[in-house]
Amino acid sequence: MADEKINKVTIIGSGPAGYTAAVYAARANLEPVVFAGGPTMEDPQRVPGGQLMVTTDVENYPGFPEGITGPELMERFQKQAERFGTQIHMENVVKVDLSSRPFLIQGESASYRSEAIIIATGASAKWLNVKGEDRYKNRGVSACATCDGAFYKKQDVLVVGGGDTAMEEATYLAKIVNRVTLLHRRDTLRASKIMQERVLKNPKITVMWNSAVDEVVGNEKGMTGAVVRNLKTNDTQLLNATGLFVAIGHTPNTHLFQGVLETHPSGYLKTVPGSTRTNIEGVFACGDVQDSTYRQAITAAGTGCMAAIEAERWLIEQGK
Numbered sequence: 001m002a003d004e005k006i007n008k009v010t011i012i013g014s015g016p017a018g019y020t021a022a023v024y025a026a027r028a029n030l031e032p033v034v035f036a037g038g039p040t041m042e043d044p045q046r047v048p049g050g051q052l053m054v055t056t057d058v059e060n061y062p063g064f065p066e067g068i069t070g071p072e073l074m075e076r077f078q079k080q081a082e083r084f085g086t087q088i089h090m091e092n093v094v095k096v097d098l099s100s101r102p103f104l105i106q107g108e109s110a111s112y113r114s115e116a117i118i119i120a121t122g123a124s125a126k127w128l129n130v131k132g133e134d135r136y137k138n139r140g141v142s143a144c145a146t147c148d149g150a151f152y153k154k155q156d157v158l159v160v161g162g163g164d165t166a167m168e169e170a171t172y173l174a175k176i177v178n179r180v181t182l183l184h185r186r187d188t189l190r191a192s193k194i195m196q197e198r199v200l201k202n203p204k205i206t207v208m209w210n211s212a213v214d215e216v217v218g219n220e221k222g223m224t225g226a227v228v229r230n231l232k233t234n235d236t237q238l239l240n241a242t243g244l245f246v247a248i249g250h251t252p253n254t255h256l257f258q259g260v261l262e263t264h265p266s267g268y269l270k271t272v273p274g275s276t277r278t279n280i281e282g283v284f285a286c287g288d289v290q291d292s293t294y295r296q297a298i299t300a301a302g303t304g305c306m307a308a309i310e311a312e313r314w315l316i317e318q319g320k
Contacts, residue, residue, distance in 0.1 A: 007033050008320060009311050010105045010114035012093050012256070015050025016297040017287025018120030019077035020304030021311075025118075026084035028312045033114075034081065034088045035107050037121075048090050049074035050122050051288075052297060059150060061297055073297075096256050098280055115320050116282045116311045119261075119269065120304060121253040123288040123295070128160065128246055132216030132223075140223020141216060141244045145169040146296065148243075154178045157243035158226055160213060162186060166247035167195035173245065174204040181239060183211045185231060216244060252289050261285075268292045276307040282318075284311055 009025045011018050014036035025032040036048035052058065052070035059067040082088060089110050097104035102113035125143035127133060133141055142148040145159075149172060157177050159170045162184040170180050182199065187209045189196045199205050208228065214236060215227040225240045252268045254261070262270040262279040269290040271277060276284040286303035288295050 006102050006113040006115070007031070008114070008315060009033075009116045009118060009308075010103075010112055011035070011118045011120060012096070012105065013037060013050070013120035013122055013253075013287070013289070014048045014078070014088075015052065015074070015120060015122050015287060015300060016077060017122070017289075017300040017304035017307075018050075018118070019074070019081045020301040021118045021120060021286060021308040022081035022086040022088075023077075023084060024305050024308030025311065026081060026086045028308070030308075030312060030315070032086050032118075032308075033112060034086055035093045035105070036078075036088055036090050038091050038108075049078070050300075051125070057151070058147075058297065060147070093256060096260075098257075098260050098283060101282070103282070115318070116315055117284070118276075118304075118307045118311055119257070119278075119283065119285040119289055120287045120300075120307075121256070121289045122300075123250040123252040123268070123292075125246065125250050126248045128213055128248070130213050130215055132218070133246075136216050136218050136223040136244075139221075140218060140242055141246065143246050143250075144295070145172045145245050145247075148245075149173050149176050152177050152243045155242045156181070156240060157245060158183060158213075158239060158241045159245045159247055160184075161247035161249075162189045162191065163247075163249070164191045164195050165249065167191045167199050169245050169247045170205050171195075171198050171202065174202050177204075177243070180205045181241070182207045183213065183228060184209060185212050186210065213244070250288070250292070250295070252292075254289060264292070266292055276303055276310055282311075282314060 008030045009032045011034045022032050091108040095106040105112050156179045158181050160183045170182050210231045213226050214229045218224045229236045269285040271290045276286050284307040286307040287300035
């Protein structure tokens, strides 16, 4: 491994948050280095660029009235960051040492010391891991109703889950689609009472209790339905639907910082309200790794901007 270089700002993660932070940091002459991520043993299909890399069409990002694919949008983010001199490593960070300064960031082939760190490692959706799910991702299977719901106007869709996120997804979709069927493994919902009431009183939402998806089915054009099993009787039936929204939660990618940076009970990194500062001076977090509420490309980009500006100001205060 090459000799460690002391860098002003190192950004861990890409996506809208990481690349926006890189654009702002580079324009501030901070010469940022980005570890954009890549395949892992746990997820060999993982690619740099975050969740948008597996999103076919993006119609709600400002400035693209005709829409744009997720990979195309992230390619533009990356090129803009590189235009201002950002150095990008398409690899994962394997170790971070925040116990001494400058901080140590060790990648798979490159290692740096850094005065400041911006964490933009994002969050990964939890999936059902059933037959047909991978095949029809972005062709019917989604983990974000706000992102993809508009593609299913006047169609029948399924939502899987029993918590607040599932209630929010079902309620949102009911405003757009023909009918929503909510599938839940138990006979009671885990969601807050007010969220439950909204779903149970909505005439466009039907709840199927004690139910789980066995298989997603479809054709070359996309998903056409799902095989659903009643967990009490073991009977199965085919439900016709063009969309399946998996709303069983997200897992923030925080394994590098366990026991070092403060997290919420849900695992998301804690930041000072109205800021991207973590509990360690000089370490900032942006995007979905610290946002369990909105999880949108535009909000991730906004916090990426915040993190870069805060890092720049912090470095100035330190005389760096």
